Amino acid sequence: MTHRVLETLPKAERLFRLAALLREGQFSVRDLALRLYPGALVGGDGWPGIERAVQRDLEVLERLEPEFECLNVRPPRYRIRTHRTTLHPVSLLALYSAARLMYHRAPGNRLHHQEALxxxxxxxxxxxxxxAGRGMEDIGKRRSRESMNLEHVGGAWADGHPLRFEYRKPGGSGRLRTNIVETYLIEAHPVNLDLYVIGQETTYHHAVRTFKLSRMQNVRVLREQSYAILETFDPAAFLHSAWGVVGAQGNHTMTVRLRFRPDAAYRILEGGYAQLSEPFRNPDGTIDTTVQAPVDATGLPRELLPWILGWGPRVQVLGPPELRGHWQRELRAAAENAEVEPAQFPEGGAA
Structure with a gap:
C-alpha cells in the first residue's frame, strides 16, 4: 500500500514539492506527508512508511540545499531559509503596505496590476x-483615471522619457494646459494615498513641480526623447517642509501657530504628525504647536488648510494674521451654508 502511494509522485517531483513547501514555511514530517499525499490514510498500516519516505527525502534535501534547516522543537520542524521565511517584521509590513497601496491606487482590471500584487x-x-490575498480578491472591479495613467507614468520614469499631458490646475483659469514633465519621483500622499508625479516641468515653469496623477489627461510618453534625473535633486530636501507632497519649490514658507482644544489635544499628543513642533501644554488642557508649511502663489498653505478645517471648532489658528483671517472667513461661509435649507432631490433619484 505504501509503495503504491509513493509511486504517485516520482522522487524528483517529491523533492521539488518538498523544497517549495519548505521555502514557504516550517513543517513537521507529518505536515509534509499530509501535503504531499492528501489522500493517504493517516494512522493506517501504510502511514508510517509514508512518513519514513518523507524523512529520507528530507535527508536528501539537507545534503543538496545549503539553507536547509531543522528547527530544534518537538516534533522537529524543517524549513529552507529564504527572504520570505526569515522576513523581518518591519520588512513584512513594508511589503504588505506596498501591496495595499497598489490595490487601493491602481485597482484596474489589467493583468499587470494583478501581477504586481x-x-x-x-x-x-x-x-x-x-x-492578504482574500482582502484583495475584488481587484479589477473598480476603475480610475489614475490606474489608466499609471502604466504610462511608470514606464516613462523607468525608461527616462518625458511625459506630455493636459492638466487643469486647481484654483487656476479652469482651462486645460499642456505640460511636459521629466519625472524625477512618484510620491504617495501620506494622508489619502493619491499618487503624484514630481519632476522638471519644461514647458512653462522650467522648474521642479508636482502633478496629481489622476488629474492628468491625454497622457503620452515622448519615447523619442530622453532625460537624466539631476543629481542635485534631493527628494528629502524637496519634501522636507511639505505637509503632503507639494514641496516649497522655491516659494516661501509660513510658520503657522495652532491651538487645539482638550478634546483634540490627545490626538495630536499621540503623534503621527512629523511636521508639527513639540506641543506646549497650557494649564486649561489646550495645546499649542506650530508647523512650517510652504505657501502657493496666493500666499496660503493650500495643503495644510484642509487639515486645519477638518478639525472644525477643535482648533484655533493663532497666526499669522493673514491665515487666521482666511480661516475665519472659511468657517463663517460654512456656517452660513449650514443655515440654507437644502434643495430636495427629484423623485426617484439624486440630483
Missing amino acids: RQLTAWLPERVREV
Whole structure:
C-alpha cells in the first residue's frame, strides 16, 4: 500500500514539492506527508512508511540545499531559509503596505496590476499571504483615471522619457494646459494615498513641480526623447517642509501657530504628525504647536488648510494674521451654508 502511494509522485517531483513547501514555511514530517499525499490514510498500516519516505527525502534535501534547516522543537520542524521565511517584521509590513497601496491606487482590471500584487504578496509568509490575498480578491472591479495613467507614468520614469499631458490646475483659469514633465519621483500622499508625479516641468515653469496623477489627461510618453534625473535633486530636501507632497519649490514658507482644544489635544499628543513642533501644554488642557508649511502663489498653505478645517471648532489658528483671517472667513461661509435649507432631490433619484 505504501509503495503504491509513493509511486504517485516520482522522487524528483517529491523533492521539488518538498523544497517549495519548505521555502514557504516550517513543517513537521507529518505536515509534509499530509501535503504531499492528501489522500493517504493517516494512522493506517501504510502511514508510517509514508512518513519514513518523507524523512529520507528530507535527508536528501539537507545534503543538496545549503539553507536547509531543522528547527530544534518537538516534533522537529524543517524549513529552507529564504527572504520570505526569515522576513523581518518591519520588512513584512513594508511589503504588505506596498501591496495595499497598489490595490487601493491602481485597482484596474489589467493583468499587470494583478501581477504586481502577486509579486509583492509572494514574499509574505504563507499565513499572512492567504489573508492578504482574500482582502484583495475584488481587484479589477473598480476603475480610475489614475490606474489608466499609471502604466504610462511608470514606464516613462523607468525608461527616462518625458511625459506630455493636459492638466487643469486647481484654483487656476479652469482651462486645460499642456505640460511636459521629466519625472524625477512618484510620491504617495501620506494622508489619502493619491499618487503624484514630481519632476522638471519644461514647458512653462522650467522648474521642479508636482502633478496629481489622476488629474492628468491625454497622457503620452515622448519615447523619442530622453532625460537624466539631476543629481542635485534631493527628494528629502524637496519634501522636507511639505505637509503632503507639494514641496516649497522655491516659494516661501509660513510658520503657522495652532491651538487645539482638550478634546483634540490627545490626538495630536499621540503623534503621527512629523511636521508639527513639540506641543506646549497650557494649564486649561489646550495645546499649542506650530508647523512650517510652504505657501502657493496666493500666499496660503493650500495643503495644510484642509487639515486645519477638518478639525472644525477643535482648533484655533493663532497666526499669522493673514491665515487666521482666511480661516475665519472659511468657517463663517460654512456656517452660513449650514443655515440654507437644502434643495430636495427629484423623485426617484439624486440630483
